[in-house]
Amino acid sequence: MIDNIKKSFSTFKPSINKCDSPSFYSVLIPLLQINNSINILFQVRSNSLKSQPGEISFPGGKFEKHDVLFEKTAIRETCEELGIDEKNIDIICPLNTFVAPFNMVIYPFLGEIKNFDCININKDEVDHIFLAPLNFFIDNEPSIYKTDVHIIPHKNFPYHLISYGQNYKFKTGTYDVLFYEYKDYVIWGITAKILKDFIDSYKKRK
Template sequence: MNRPDIISKFNNRSSSIMGIKVKNSVLLPLVSINQEWQLIFQVRSQQIKSQPGEISFPGGKIEPGESSRNAAIRETSEELGIQTNSISIWGQLDLLVTPFNMMIVPYIGEIHTLPKDFNINLQEVSEVFTVPLDFFVKENPYKYRMQVGITPPHDFPFNLVPGGKNYPFKQGEYPSYFYIYGDYVIWGFTARIIKNFIDNLS
């Protein structure tokens, strides 16, 4: 391959994150109820394969050719059954890159018109509820530190790396947060996104 061919491959190329196989986008949706900001959450349906019964923000996979922003709006509209013109994006929170080859692009926005009865997509969502923003501002989440490490397969070529089987593979820490609001337990990716949002509000 000659010089111009190599340059053409990388000139104006947008960077990505190595190893990411799944790209999702979510919306942290705020709504004003009786002049008080509240966060909207959904309980995931028992019918879906990924994390059934858990609490999440609306969101999902970014489709080919779709922007992460548009994906957040589309998924929120589809899951909560509201019109896209009722959704305003205010900004973007920090990217969440997981140890599981997945990236989540979180946005913060406002739901302008809250229907009396959500026309939710029952295949994906079983319940919708709100929590006052002030709860998260005042409440420190429970935090647990989980260790993340590399487990080489049995046929890993240790003979090709310095130190062989004694090679010092790096270890990492993965924080897990829990917010408990009444009977609702909000944890996992959703709690990490909330924590990031609250930290940036401070």
Template structure:
């Protein structure tokens, strides 16, 4: 028995409990240099998309079966921005983000070397815009806290747990970040990933 267990865990790489049933995506935080200043590139999603139209986002999307998170980030970036992977340099993975909506996001930090090589996929992207990294560091996010609670379904078996119907489920805090730049509001998951990156720069 023990030998069998050892064999099963020989090359095991821990990930996230329950990941098999969760959606998975990758995104890229693209750094670009323009006029001697380093910026972050953001997309405004097409208004014709079924999910999150007109939202501000990083390049990225769903990880296909058999695809690595890194390959997904590069592929989605190239598809959305209309460029070649030779124009994308990966610097590092960033912290994983697990959302309350059963989504695992693998963020990566990278460089887009030549903006002139971009040909935006208008089916997915309305337009792009650049924000100086210095602006984001000097203008902190506004944070709104939200409470996350467990709301049991009607068929939850209270009768087999301690304290029955009086059981006290824990709750958690889910902060939502808002960054502003000109007429743009960067918020939600994109802002949360951005905030994680900016914290690295300040540490």
């Protein structure tokens, strides 16, 4: 009996627990080298979008089954949003997976856009793009503000199945919200968290 379990798990590769049915996304942190300076490309989302209009983000979007790999999602979405060919994208490496507290799992990738002049943004999704020097984020830490995270059970929660019923003390936590201010732009939220994780990883390897 136990041998069958050992055999069935012999090739098992651990991933992220899917118990909360998260949505999976991929984003690209696009680097461009211009006049011996490395820059990060950001996009300002179109004001006509239903989700996060006008906010700053990296190119990316939701994983589709036909993508097969999360890297393909990052490439496909970047091509669609920036209007470039995938031959213009050189993936450097995957970065740390980001698990958001609201059923989102994001797979970031670091990549180079080899020719800035080929960019022709999709105005339906992107209002405009801007570049910020990599060194700015190396030299400037983000502002960090804490928020509280609470468990609020739904009305049909089965209190009768747990100790102390409605008097049960659920654990609480905190969630850091990061803000980078570059010129007239504010880079915050998940984009700022993914950005800082990349910057911290880069500093350790310089």
